[in-house]
Amino acid sequence: MQVEGHNAIFVGGASGMALATAEAFAEKGGKVAILDLPKSDGAAVAERLGGTFFPVDVTDFEGTEAVLKAAIEALGSVHFLCNTAGGGIQQRTIGKDGPHPLDGFQKVIDLNLIATFNISRLVAFEMAKNEPNEDGERGVIINTASIAAFEGQIGQVAYSAAKGGIAAMSLTMARDLGGVGIRVMAIAPSLFSTGLTKGATDEMVAPLLKDAAFPKRMGRPYEYARMAIAIYETAMMNGGTLRIDAGQRFAPR
Secondary structure, X not given: OOOOOOEEEEEXXXXXXXXXXXXXXXXXXXXXXXXXXXXXXXXXXXXXXXXXXXXXXXXXXXXXXXXXXXXXXXXXXXXXEEEXXXXXXXXXXXXXXXXXXXXXXXXXXXXXXXXXXXXXHHHHHHHOOOOOOOXXXXXXXXXXXXXXXHHOOOOEHHHHXXXXXXXXXXXXXXXXXXXXXEEEEXXXXXXXXXXXXXXXXXXXXXHHHOOOOOOOOOEOHHHHHHHHHHHHHOOOOOXXXXXXXXXXXXXXX
């Protein structure tokens, strides 16, 4: 798939890894729609990139469907979905006050796993309407897992379950959509300089990075973006989960 002249949706696109990917996509001649929370900087980002902004709460599943429809109508079509929306909590399976609250677990699953599937299924349905390129491709979906899907730390049981589900969906969804020329991949980052960690000093994050092979630093959003664009442009990349983690394997804590 070639970026120039193609249309993309970036969920969580007002900041971090999705923003960096949107910037790279727009720089290569693509058209972007930025989806993020109403309180985000999405409007300013979209204006800067020559795109459009659509406020959304991805846990409002029906509302998300309406927002995606509006975004695709504004773009005219959609060839690329990059979804980084998500988050987690710190809660052990049992704690001093009792078992892990079920509603907290459900919220993390809804925000990460259910919302990711909801967005993917809706966008895939629209991608399937595209004219295929010479390789038969109609679109690419990239979802965001985490290395916590594989080595979750103490207190990450909900987050690990959610991100593990995203990783597990990649191959099955790619098989589901292969017949219509849509590829599906997941990227699993380690600790990246986004959100709450963006302003952290080297001293603050050093204990979290002690298990990395090299480099012993947080990932930078543009590194995610480079991988995402490479996936988009490489037809043989399909059905997998790619770690971007400096060789890190999370310790139990």
